[in-house]
Amino acid sequence: MARRKAKRKNKQEKIRPKRIDANAARQDPKKELKISAIGEGTVIDHIPTDATFKVAEILGLESHNGVVSIATSLQSKSIGKKGIVKVAGKSLTQEEVNKISIVAPNATVNIIKNYAVREKIKVKSPEVIDNVVKCSNPVCITNNEKIPTKFFVVRKDPLKIKCHYCERSMGKEDIEII
Numbered sequence: 255m256a257r258r259k260a261k262r263k264n265k266q267e268k269i270r271p272k273r274i275d276a277n278a279a280r281q282d283p284k285k286e287l288k289i290s291a292i293g294e295g296t297v298i299d300h301i302p303t304d305a306t307f308k309v310a311e312i313l314g315l316e317s318h319n320g321v322v323s324i325a326t327s328l329q330s331k332s333i334g335k336k337g338i339v340k341v342a343g344k345s346l347t348q349e350e351v352n353k354i355s356i357v358a359p360n361a362t363v364n365i366i367k368n369y370a371v372r373e374k375i376k377v378k379s380p381e382v383i384d385n386v387v388k389c390s391n392p393v394c395i396t397n398n399e400k401i402p403t404k405f406f407v408v409r410k411d412p413l414k415i416k417c418h419y420c421e422r423s424m425g426k427e428d429i430e431i432i
């Protein structure tokens with residue numbers, strides 16, 4: 255423990271003071287939040303910051319061939335801290351949008367064509383979630399037989415869902431995407 259602490263202290267001492275850019279004050283503060291623009295693709299905005307990587311996981315972006323930019327802890331007037339995921343060369347299926355709504359109920363999906371927002375879709379939580387979330391009850395039939403899971407949305411934000419088969423109630427923190 256003591257050794258680890260000492261190490262950290264050394265690291266801190268190595269940090270050099272930042273050079274102050276004389277033009278910094280004149281720059282538009284909004285520009286700092288911008289991450290690389292994409293020509294064609296999808297931008298998912300207004301993700302709760304702690305769900306940002308979950309969205310990337312839902313979309314399987316670790317194996318996506320195009321450019322993927324992920325930013326977290328950006329300031330947002332509407333939701334506090336937010337995350338943004340930009341994916342070049344990908345449009346989302348309705349199923350993917352539904353999955354995103356489970357972890358990011360207020361997200362906006364922007365369809366980008368030729369570097370401009372062509373369409374803005376507000377994510378909507380579905381009433382029923384089919385085969386997206388794993389039931390947290392180990393004895394639930396969906397965990398023991400090849401049956402797709404089915405949940406009813408009891409409350410949208412914060413999310414509360416109920417298993418159709420075993421009636422287990424689950425909150426945001428119990429949710430594991432299949």
Ligand SMILES: [Zn+2]
Nearest residue numbers: 389394417420
């Ligand atoms: Zn269940």
